[in-house]
Amino acid sequence: MKLFEYAERLRQLPPYLFKEIDRKKAEVMARGVDIIDLGVGDPDLSTPEHIIGEMKRAVEAPANHRYPSYSGMNDFKEAVAGWYQERFGVDLDPDREVVSLIGSKEGLAHLPLAFINPGDVALVPTPAYPVYNIATLFAGGESFFMPLLSENNYLPDLKTIPEQIAERAKIMFINYPNNPTAAVADLDFFARVVEFAAKHRIVVCHDAAYTEMAFDGYRPCSFLEAEGAREVGMEFHSLSKTYNMTGWRIGFAVGNEKGIEGLGAIKSNIDSGVFQAVQKAGIAAIRGDQSCVRDMVQVYAARRDIMVRGLRVAGFEVESPRATFYMWVKVPEGYTSTRLATRLLEDAGVVVTPGNGFGEPGEGYFRIALTQNRKRLSEALERIKEIKF
Numbered sequence: 001m002k003l004f005e006y007a008e009r010l011r012q013l014p015p016y017l018f019k020e021i022d023r024k025k026a027e028v029m030a031r032g033v034d035i036i037d038l039g040v041g042d043p044d045l046s047t048p049e050h051i052i053g054e055m056k057r058a059v060e061a062p063a064n065h066r067y068p069s070y071s072g073m074n075d076f077k078e079a080v081a082g083w084y085q086e087r088f089g090v091d092l093d094p095d096r097e098v099v100s101l102i103g104s105k106e107g108l109a110h111l112p113l114a115f116i117n118p119g120d121v122a123l124v125p126t127p128a129y130p131v132y133n134i135a136t137l138f139a140g141g142e143s144f145f146m147p148l149l150s151e152n153n154y155l156p157d158l159k160t161i162p163e164q165i166a167e168r169a170k171i172m173f174i175n176y177p178n179n180p181t182a183a184v185a186d187l188d189f190f191a192r193v194v195e196f197a198a199k200h201r202i203v204v205c206h207d208a209a210y211t212e213m214a215f216d217g218y219r220p221c222s223f224l225e226a227e228g229a230r231e232v233g234m235e236f237h238s239l240s241k242t243y244n245m246t247g248w249r250i251g252f253a254v255g256n257e258k259g260i261e262g263l264g265a266i267k268s269n270i271d272s273g274v275f276q277a278v279q280k281a282g283i284a285a286i287r288g289d290q291s292c293v294r295d296m297v298q299v300y301a302a303r304r305d306i307m308v309r310g311l312r313v314a315g316f317e318v319e320s321p322r323a324t325f326y327m328w329v330k331v332p333e334g335y336t337s338t339r340l341a342t343r344l345l346e347d348a349g350v351v352v353t354p355g356n357g358f359g360e361p362g363e364g365y366f367r368i369a370l371t372q373n374r375k376r377l378s379e380a381l382e383r384i385k386e387i388k389f
């Protein structure tokens with residue numbers, strides 16, 4: 001069966017755990033039920049006007065229609081470095097410590113190709129954004145899973161990583177503020193990661209997609225603020241969530257020069273950079289008035305408050321998240337994640353994501369994305385309350 005027989009890397013993909021819920025969703029929808037989808041982490045708010053305006057102007061300019069530079073326009077990389085200085089107090093060399101990405105997922109997915117040899121290990125959190133594990137597998141590596149447990153505030157317990165695994169590990173992925181648990185990490189945790197990584201010579205990849213989506217005055221820090229972080233690590237950022245630009249495909253990686261160079265070498269052989277008009281729009285986002293970000297945070301904070309209060313009244317155990325637009329909710333006694341998600345879908349027309357889909361320790365939880373307006377969230381709560389958990 002050689003013809004179109006999938007390569008090992010595709011055949012070893014873990015089973016897609018959302019298949020069943022996707023099928024049920026289609027079934028319920030076909031019955032004409034008005035579905036409220038709290039499943040996907042894709043902002044329902046639109047990209048701010050001034051960013052769209054810049055895109056329109058940039059699209060008109062023939063200079064932007066050509067191949068962009070692989071690593072990003074100088075102006076884009078300078079805008080990123082300027083933002084890092086202002087936001088985190090971290091100095092970056094725009095030439096050597098910044099690279100543009102076609103969304104941060106692209107960079108995260110390509111990074112292992114630069115550093116993982118067959119048989120090498122990557123330390124991967126679980127539950128987590130699936131890209132870290134799959135990118136490791138695609139590079140021929142093995143994932144060693146670091147469970148994120150509520151008793152550790154969803155931080156990996158570095159002490160439990162066996163010595164011989166740490167010695168074989170080339171990369172460690174971390175992500176704070178975290179998807180799916182909404183957990184946050186402080187500088188003290190990042191300092192411990194730096195110490196661990198320096199000791200075992202491991203590249204740290206911090207996925208920082210949600211640093212700007214934080215509530216009640218909380219300001220998440222950058223991994224690069226930790227002393228010595230630049231010697232071992234890189235940070236991946238995205239404009240997707242901060243400026244409601246998921247469809248535009250723009251992000252960036254910053255940090256260790258060799259890390260950026262390695263990622264750049266992979267990328268320059270696979271893609272040809274980010275459309276310059278999109279980079280121009282990205283510059284407008286990063287350098288422009290940040291009141292749009294504050295407004296976005298206010299919108300999600302209000303939604304969060306409605307949802308936390310409502311779910312508690314409905315009998316659920318949930319913490320009020322300090323960051324991200326997710327809520328990580330414990331399933332009630334007598335349910336598994338899948339059974340709970342199925343029940344909410346069939347009896348309330350509400351889509352949530354079963355926690356086990358993000359990895360085995362996510363069993364017993366479900367994730368809600370606050371990507372519907374307050375009216376729809378209230379409607380979802382009314383329906384959930386009727387089920388009487």
Ligand SMILES: *Cc1c(COP(=O)(O)O)cnc(C)c1O
Pocket residue numbers: 041102103104105106129175179207209237238239240241246250251
């Ligand atoms: C949404 C998200 C991203 C961003 O992906 P883009 O490719 O930049 O759109 C990265 N990491 C996590 C954990 C996310 O949830």
